């Protein structure tokens with residue numbers, strides 16, 4: 001497993017070591033010891049999630065606040081997504097900055113998103129299966145987020161506007177400016 005820094009503290013791209021042979025491939029999708037040794041971060045995840053979406057779907061930007069804030073380790077097992085993590089940590093020198101990483105079944109890349117970020121992704125392939133580990137449990141009362149097309153963040157989701165598909169709930173999310181002040 002190799003890691004690549006993103007420029008946002010503790011937001012890390014992970015490239016697993018893939019063993020190819022005539023049968024196909026094998027790789028360790030998560031190993032707590034290796035993860036902690038290579039990243040210096042806690043690998044204590046408590047919940048695994050999976051979602052499936054069609055082309056043009058944008059899920060996010062989501063987070064949980066306070067005691068239920070979540071770090072996530074995300075990956076794609078079918079198709080391809082543009083995964084976006086926005087630094088929403090008050091006082092962070094990269095506050096409001098984001099990274100956008102193409103994660104796919106093909107490249108097998110993973111992204112570690114620390115607590116305090118808002119997170120989302122757009123589906124670039126016909127369909128995509130998205131799996132992720134969380135280091136804290138789901139807590140509906142702690143859910144928060146930012147509207148996907150926030151003008152200040154100006155995220156390029158790489159989906160033509162007329163093909164973007166966003167849930168009713170996500171269309172009601174606040175602006176980034178309102179996140180800590182609204």
Ligand SMILES: Cc1cn([C@H]2C[C@H](O)[C@@H](COP(=O)(O)OP(=O)(O)O[C@H]3O[C@H](C)C(=O)[C@H](O)[C@H]3O)O2)c(=O)[nH]c1=O
Pocket residue numbers: 049051059060062063119120121138167
């Ligand atoms: C997140 C979550 C949801 N749910 C239930 C609540 C809803 O009835 C249903 C769908 O939830 P939601 O529409 O919030 O799903 P997404 O839009 O994929 O949300 C996720 O999308 C972005 C990309 C994220 O990073 C978050 O992990 C998460 O917010 O699953 C659960 O039962 N447990 C959970 O952990």
